Amino acid sequence: xDVRTLCLGVLSLGDAxxxxxxxxxxxxxxxxxxxxxxSIYPALTRLQKDGLVHCETEAQxxxxxxxxxxxxxxxxxxxxxxxxxxxxxxxxxxxxxxxMLFSDLLPAGRVGEMIDRRIDEHRKFxxxxxxxxxxxxxxxxxxxxxxxxxxxxxxxxxxxxxYLVESEALLAQVDNDRVEVAD
Amino acid sequence: xDVRTLCLGVLSLGDAxxxxxxxxxxxxxxxxxxxxxxSIYPALTRLQKDGLVHCETEAQxxxxxxxxxxxxxxxxxxxxxxxxxxxxxxxxxxxxxxxMLFSDLLPAGRVGEMIDRRIDEHRKFxxxxxxxxxxxxxxxxxxxxxxxxxxxxxxxxxxxxxYLVESEALLAQVDNDRVEVAD
DNA sequence: CACATATATATCGAATTGGCATATCGGAAT
DNA sequence: ATTCCGATATGCCAATTCGATATATATGTG
Numbered sequence: 479x480d481v482r483t484l485c486l487g488v489l490s491l492g493d494a495x496x497x498x499x500x501x502x503x504x505x506x507x508x509x510x511x512x513x514x515x516x517s518i519y520p521a522l523t524r525l526q527k528d529g530l531v532h533c534e535t536e537a538q539x540x541x542x543x544x545x546x547x548x549x550x551x552x553x554x555x556x557x558x559x560x561x562x563x564x565x566x567x568x569x570x571x572x573x574x575x576x577x578m579l580f581s582d583l584l585p586a587g588r589v590g591e592m593i594d595r596r597i598d599e600h601r602k603f604x605x606x607x608x609x610x611x612x613x614x615x616x617x618x619x620x621x622x623x624x625x626x627x628x629x630x631x632x633x634x635x636x637x638x639x640x641y642l643v644e645s646e647a648l649l650a651q652v653d654n655d656r657v658e659v660a661d
Numbered sequence: 662x663d664v665r666t667l668c669l670g671v672l673s674l675g676d677a678x679x680x681x682x683x684x685x686x687x688x689x690x691x692x693x694x695x696x697x698x699x700s701i702y703p704a705l706t707r708l709q710k711d712g713l714v715h716c717e718t719e720a721q722x723x724x725x726x727x728x729x730x731x732x733x734x735x736x737x738x739x740x741x742x743x744x745x746x747x748x749x750x751x752x753x754x755x756x757x758x759x760x761m762l763f764s765d766l767l768p769a770g771r772v773g774e775m776i777d778r779r780i781d782e783h784r785k786f787x788x789x790x791x792x793x794x795x796x797x798x799x800x801x802x803x804x805x806x807x808x809x810x811x812x813x814x815x816x817x818x819x820x821x822x823x824y825l826v827e828s829e830a831l832l833a834q835v836d837n838d839r840v841e842v843a844d
Numbered sequence: 845c846a847c848a849t850a851t852a853t854a855t856c857g858a859a860t861t862g863g864c865a866t867a868t869c870g871g872a873a874t
Numbered sequence: 875a876t877t878c879c880g881a882t883a884t885g886c887c888a889a890t891t892c893g894a895t896a897t898a899t900a901t902g903t904g
Contacts, residue, residue: 479754479756479759480890481891484759487763490763490766495852495853496852496853496854497851497853498852507759507762509753510753510754510758510759511753511755511758511759512752512754513891513892514891514892514893515852515892515893516854516856516891516893516894517892519853519854519855520855520890520891538851538852541851541852541853541899541900542851542852542853542854542897542898543852543853544852544853545852545853561760561766561767561771564775565755565756565760565775566756567782568754568755568756568757569695569754569755570692570694570751570752571693571751571752572693572694572748572752573662573748574751575693575694575804576667576690576694576748577744578803578804578807579689579690579800579804580673580740580744580800581800581803582798582800583673583741583744592747592748595747599750615765616825617761617762617763617764617765617825619825620826621758621761623822623825624761624815627815627817627818628814628818632811634810635806635807635810635811639803639806639807642803643799643800643803664859664860678883678884679883679884679885680881680882680883696860697860697861698862698885699861699863699885699886699887700859700860700861702884702885702886703860721882721883722868724868724869724884725866725885726883726884727882727883727884728883728884
């Protein structure tokens with residue numbers, strides 16, 4: 479799924495400028511998709527060229543003109559057509575889990591610090607999701623609830639299993655004393 | 662975290678060629694990181710140029726020479742230095758959740774099909790993780806267990822809340838009859 | 845009073861993806 | 875039998891995306 483399709487999706491929920499599309503991605507989509515200005519603006523230009531969105535320029539004092547985009551009929555058809563394909567695999571990139579995998583290379587105490595911070599971030603994120611869940615469609619509730627369920631599961635897992643990586647520094651020393659077991 | 666650092670990490674677990682690095686990412690890292698050949702091979706070339714890895718070429722019949730890389734002392738120091746920075750936010754891209762968000766645009770039955778397939782994929786993935794968990798370090802168990810916990814939570818959530826998006830087609834029609842409530 | 849944040853668009857180099865090319869072998873399906 | 879696919883192995887290339895930066899101003903914060 480490229481940024482052009484993503485823009486069509488956001489615009490199907492209401493007209494918006496490039497800047498507003500970015501904000502809505504950060505609000506509603508933040509736990510499962512994102513895109514930078516560097517991809518959104520070119521995407522909108524090309525969507526307009528292809529006749530999939532229409533643009534109305536609002537002049538503004540002391541700021542660049544605001545370009546408000548809305549879907550054309552072709553754009554709406556294109557969006558619907560995208561969902562004929564089955565969705566591809568989720569792609570996750572977690573620097574945190576890479577760090578955990580190499581936790582034995584980390585300075586003492588650092589792993590605990592990272593986990594504490596991560597738990598705190600998850601808590602804030604769940605709170606933020608819950609505050610938005612009240613007035614929304616069932617589909618939006620479903621997606622927000624999915625995020626909440628996963629962040630809560632992650633938090634519980636971290637609390638219950640952190641000993642596996644936090645005691646790693648000690649275990650590593652023990653392991654060095656019995657190299658004969660190594661594969 | 663760029664692909665160069667990722668390659669240093671994989672190589673710290675044992676010498677490997679570009680091809681083998683890719684395979685190990687698909688094995689051990691698949692649920693939280695990945696990289697394509699198009700990024701791994703240039704990364705290795707540059708790591709070698711910067712003296713962070715050393716390369717030994719093995720001639721092979723009927724195949725391109727196999728280039729086996731191993732970490733230099735500088736490479737190992739560089740890897741450790743990377744973990745001085747706190748890990749950045751997880752980045753998730755889920756075409757599935759985008760599809761769910763726009764489930765009211767999907768043909769009838771399609772949402773259920775997507776969810777069934779997703780649950781099946783999760784089950785297979787958990788089974789695959791569990792089969793690898795037996796003989797591994799605590800850090801590897803921690804990372805694999807994290808994946809397992811999240812996929813299990815996702816599966817449960819999908820089973821318990823799928824009605825929110827599967828009945829959407831019907832609800833949408835009801836909603837069309839009471840437009841005055843709309844915002 | 846300096847600094848960060850929000851509004852708003854846009855460009856640009858660097859990084860990354862995903863498909864293709866190349867070449868061979870073994871196994872499975874037709 | 876033969877065709878087709880996947881594994882092995884490196885690498886190129888066009889298209890896509892990221893992240894930083896530029897530009898300009900108003901408002902809130904320490």
